[in-house]
Amino acid sequence: MAATASLKSSLLLPSPISDFSSAALSISTQARRRSWQPRGARMQVAAAADSKNILVMGGTRFIGVFLSRLLVKEGHQVTLFTRGKAPITQQLPGESDAEYAEFSSKVLHLKGDRQDFDFVKTSLAAKGFDVVYDINVLSRDFSRISAHGFTGREAVEVAPILDALPNLEQYIYCSSAGVYLKSDLLPHFETDAVDPKSRHKGKLETESLLETRDVNWTSIRPVYIYGPLNYNPVEEWFFHRLKAGRPIPVPGAGNQITQLGHVKDLATAFVLALGNPKASKQVFNISGAKYVTFDGLARACAKAGGFPEPEIVHYNPKDFDFGKKKAFPFRDQHFFASIEKATLELGWKPEYDLVEGLTDSYNLDFGRGTFRKAADFTTDDMILGKKLVSV
Template identity: 65%
Template sequence: MASAAPSNILMLGGTRFIGQYLARQLVEEGHQVTLLTRGKAPIAARIPDDTDESHAAYSDAVQHIAADRKDADAVKNALKGREFNVVYDINGREAEEADLILEALPSLEQYIYCSSAGLYKASHELPHFETDAGDPKSRHKGKLNTEELLEKRGVNWTSIRPVYIYGPLNYNPVEEWFFHRIAAGRPILVPGKGNQVTQLGHVKDLATAFRKVLGNPKAARQAYNISGERFVTFDGLVRLCAEAAGAPEPELVHFDPKAHDLGKAKAFPLRDQHFFTSIAKAQADLDWTPEFDLAAGLRDSYEKDFSKTGGRKKADFSVDDLVLKGAGKQAVPA
């Protein structure tokens, strides 16, 4: 559902991953988009789907304000005298960061926030619904606090809660973690029996959901889980990544995470638990359904990104090697 009229949008972030895809959709829909960033990254870097014409059109249309959003004085000065009717907060982590923007722009019509499904309190009942309790002790407690602030301030807010995001330009080692090991012909470490169920959503589907809440009266003061339509086991995810890369099925090594003292290092990129949400509310309210199934989405990410770049982070197999040395001696939990 498109907004009723073109909006003058301030996007906090917009030069990485989610923001790059979302800003293009908004510009193509006729909105004026201004990015507020520190100015350290190119404002209109190319994305894999760009043509010369589309990139030139986006570069000409998008505007920029240089300021560090954590610097209150810099933000106030940068926004003084500016008028925006919508904010997309893509990179906010703490409630005070959003509060600063609300103080600087008191006449907003909508504040759209990138939250996280990681804020839910662990439960024996799944999938997570938007009404489930948040966990004030989670590492995403700042997201939870921001949602609570937006509600308390009485603004017209909408919160988007992704699960695991993947796709071209992903700077988090999600699918890339698997692609590195598949490319090197290495065994893939999987905790437990590999039957943990999780959920991933493609970045372009996420951007579309963000766009569809704009000006949508059903989205007023609502939170939405956004991810893929189906769930996948850890073992299944490994096999789908190999298929996306056109590689043989890799060797899976199941290990007991509790048997290895790795400190803060991670031997697997996803949380070792069942973790998935219902996206039914978003589908009903936003006229939104994911375009990508997981197999097609992983193939899109591999072909448009990893196969061309070799990965956005250098492969590091040191933790794998530590676990593999003792994996044969440790029984996988029943």
Template identity: 50%
Template sequence: MRAHIHALALLALMAGALGFQIPLTMKAPGAGKKVLIIGGTRFSGLYLFKELHDRGYDITLFNRGKTANRPVPGESAESYAERIGQATFVKGDRTNPDDLAALAKAHEFDIIYDMNGREKTDTQPLADAYNGRVDHFVYMSSAGVYLKSDLMPHKETDPVDPKSRHKGKFETETYLAEKGLPFTSIRPTYIYGPQNYNPLEEYFFHRVVAGRAVAVPGHGQHLTGLGHVKDLATAMAQVIGREQAKGQVYNVQHPQAITFDGAVRLAAKAAGKDPESVKIVHYDPKEYDFGKKKAFPMRPQHFFTSVEKAMRDLDWMPAYGNTEGWQDSFDQDYALRTHEPDFECDEVVLAGKKK
């Protein structure tokens, strides 16, 4: 869009030199399109809200109102006020039939984004209420649905794990397909970025900033897929208007996976530390008892996907490399907050307190 604006500006200058004027206005790609976002205030939904607003869509947010609206890091106060002022906010609980019925009775939408449905029962009432009434239904799924495999990266056609804690996501995808909704499902791997409420990159930042050894399960060479939340938002926005995306699922992450040890060094670099000076301690998680605590933020296995399909069908290209993305998360979030890190699990490993 910026390129179009720059081209129009150049044409205007040329026209002025010739003594006539042309208008410097262009219709935003989302003008006139009504979008419903279920959620939209915590993390990925927040960034999607801003991305769609910037593209000119008429946005309605439906949520419980428990998380206050807030600007995206780097967003000016003026831009934030404009975004909030132009959106519609409907307070309600998606699990309450009366709230959902009231929404469906009062509002029509062209596109729906379901950002927080975990089980089929979460999404089914919404999908049923708007079946036949929307052009596109976009569902936030997870790459966690895939069955562990010897063949990597995971592709969208790979088998799913019926025992996965994310099985509700796949069951929802199946339901949307069976009901014939014009749906698209997005399967991200590990998403990070400023305001991430999951302690993903924070785990590594805590330890390198404190000058501590970093406990890493396994041999440290497990490859994992990371994706910046802004890149996720653009991928989801790119779905709109693409007939070829209907009935499809798409993996989303940065095309290049990274090892666990590499993530440690990435965090050190973002924090201004010498990556080679950080001590990494590898351990076998089966030999330790951490109780109910999660000792490491990522699964100790290879976990990354191919994003060729999304890049091709959605005309999408991630803007953040892994290095630039973690730097952004550190500068725009971690470095601006106070922290109370918990190193209890680390101490168990570093002290060699095996079962």
């Protein structure tokens, strides 16, 4: 705690850092254990008097699962564009049969491959969608030069959609805060320099493409996303180790600061951008209200799952050759962004604090015995083995 307090004062950051002391975590378990219900009034979004014909690129997992429910709740006609390899809808944990039946009966499906540009142009033009949500963030090894000069997979696949819908009212895109150039000055703001060599450069190219086209667009840049059905091993990585009663290996001193945003809060932000004049041709960072240290995140995950205080083992990544395996689920650096613009311009604010959100994720996913990736403690054993020898 002393190290964390020292870090707070040395960074001189105006936003609070969650250090997850026992006093800060006195949250009622009963209050946290609830299933998610879309709340239009709480989002300050009126019932859709002007229903939109909306296309969601992807939409069958994680972000899309929650976003599509909110859009249907708001009275919009929602079509999911997928390759049809996964079920089009799935019942959420805690969702009643009646609620799921109502939702699934209102969602349409357009089966196709977005790399089949001729099909995309023909099928989308026939439907005449008003709005497109592009949240299909799964990366694939794909690169070709488009007629617009872009080579990244994302931008190449977006151009045919825009070509097919000349009367499109809005294109809402899921980008990433990973596009920002690494900096000593934090948090990242939407106006900060970006890194053209980032592994998210395809998202930068897509944003550039949208800027060059005569289209009303909005780009959302999440930091780390967590929540039920997360297909990235973020909180799941910690839960696996906590359940197994194992120490949690954390690189460095564990005081690296990062930021997580709940998927349901992200979905709300996407909906608030819809038809909002203040969102026109704008970029918004979306994440949680507070920042957290790596060590603090380990303790928060333990609190959320009802586990004892975890044993945290610090190590120097330079002492190991992990090969292609990833020993820790976060980039080993300070990485967080300001959400001030979204709160001011969109009227959005996160509903979930970090511990409450992690509890929601645990209760509705990992705590039920469901997860995306099986536990792999290979790198942990390498780290712990070296620590035992050194002791």
